[in-house]
Amino acid sequence: MPELPEVENVIRSLVKKISGNRIIDVEVITPNIIYNRLEFSDLVKDKIIITLERRGKYIIIKLNEGNLLIHLRMTGKLLYNGEINKHTHLKIDFIDGDYLIYNDVRKFGRISYLNDEELEFYLLKKVGLEPGLMEYNEFRDKLMKKNGPIKKNLLDQTLIAGIGNIYADEILFASGLHPLYETKNLLEIDLSNLYNNIRDILDKATIAGGSTIRDYVNGDGTAGEYQDAHKVYGHSGKECTCCGCILEKTKVVGRTSVYCPICQRIR
Template sequence: MPELPEVENVIRSLVKKVSGKIIINIEIVTPNIIYNRMEFKDLVISKTIVTLLRRGKYIIIKLSEGNLLIHLRMTGKLLYNGEVNKHTHLRFKFLDGDYLIYNDVRKFGRVSYLNNDELEVYLNTKVGLEPGLMVFDEFKDKLMKKTGAIKKNLLDQTVIAGIGNIYADEILFASGIHPLFETKNLLESDLENLYNNIREILEEATIAGGSTIRDYVNGEGAAGAYQDTHKVYGKSGKECISCGCKLEKIKVAGRTSVFCPICQRIR
C-alpha cells in the first residue's frame, strides 16, 4: 500500500493544483526521508513544477530542471495545503503561499532528486512493464523468464510495475490461479486471463479512487472506494463469492495471501 491505483489517484488529485507552482522554500523536518539530502535544497528551490507523472508505484514531479522521484512505500502521503502534524517530514512552499507536504507515519517512503538522464536510467533498470501500456507478448516474455510462485512474480516490480499485495490477490482470484502456482507451468489461457485481469482490475480500482484499507487518501485527503469491491484481499475465513467455500490464507514471499481453495485449486 499504496499500489498503482492509489498512486495514480494521488497524481490525478494534485497535477492541476501544483503544475506551474514555483518552489520558494523547503522545510526538511526528517532528512532521512531524502536520498540526496545534502544538496537537495540547492537543487530544488526556485524550480517550477511542470507536471506530475507515474511509473509503477513511483510519483515523478517534473521540475523546470530535473525531477523529484517519490515512493510512498507503506504510509507516505502527499497532501496539498494539508495539515502539518508530527508525521510531516517535508513541506514544499510555493511562491503564491500554497504548499505541498509529505507525511509518513512509518517513515519508509523516499524522496530523491534526479536529473533527466539519471531518472531514465533508474526507471529503465528498476521499473518493469506499465500495466496500461504493455502488450500481451512482452508481458508473456517477461513473466515467463521468471521461476517460482506466480504471486511472488506479480509482486516483482521489475516484471510488471505497480502491483502490490492487495491487487495481486484480487488478480489471482479473478484468474482462478493459486498464489503458489509455478509461473513456468502457466498455460496460454492462464496468461491471457492474467493479462486481462491485471489491466481491468487496476483500471477499475483507479476509477474507484483506489482502496483505503487503513489510512490511504489522495492529495486532497479523499479516501478511495475500491475496498468495497475486494473479493479476497483481507477476507480469510469468509465465504468465496463464487463457490461459497471458506477463503484460506498462506504466506507467499513473506506476504499474507488470501485465496479460494476451490476456485484457485492447484492443478
C-alpha cells in the first residue's frame, strides 16, 4: 500500500522517462477512477509532461497546461510501458511510442485533471506538513492541538502528510509509544522522538525503495526492500526484536495496529 516512501519512488522512477514527452492519446478504460471523466481525455490530450512532484501520498504530473493529480490508494500502480491486463484502467500514449498505464486491482485509486488554481486549493485543504520539510516547532504546535490517540493523528493527512498504517506502526515502535497513547499527554521528549523517527524512518524507507508487502512496485516494476526492516507491522504474534515478548495487535480508527506491550507501554 503506497505511502510516502513508495509514492516518492514511483515518481523518481518515472520523472526522467516521461518528462518532456507529448501525450497524443488518452484511453479511459474504467471511467469510475477518473474524477472529471467526461472531459478528461480532451483536457489531457496533446499536453506535454513538464515534471512529476509529490505532496503527501499524491502524485502530481505537471503538464504544460494543468496537472494530473493521482492517488494510488491501496493497490494503484503507475507503470511505464508496463503490462496491460484486466486491471489496467487508464492508458496514456506518448508521441515517441512509449506509454504510461494506471493499473489497480481494487480500483480504489483516483485520478483527476486540475488547473493550477484548483490543484493549489485542493492540496491546501487536504495535505498537511511535509515530513521532510516540516520544522520541529510547527510539528509540535499542530500535533498538540489535537485530541485522541497518537496513531489516529499520525494517520491524519491534513496534519502530517504521507504516513499510512505501515509507517505509523514503525514510527510508534521506534518512539516507544503505544498507538492508543493520548496525544495531549505526550511529553516533550516523546514529541522530539516522534519528530526524529518520522523523518528518519520515512527517509530510510525511501532510500530502500519503499516497502513491498503484497504487490507494490515502482514505475519500472521494481519492488521495495524496506519490508525487511519492519519491526512490528505484519509481525503480530512474533517476538519483539527489542525485548523478546510477543507483539500484540489492536484496532485504532479501524486500522490494525501492531505494537510491543512492553516497549510501547502507556506510562
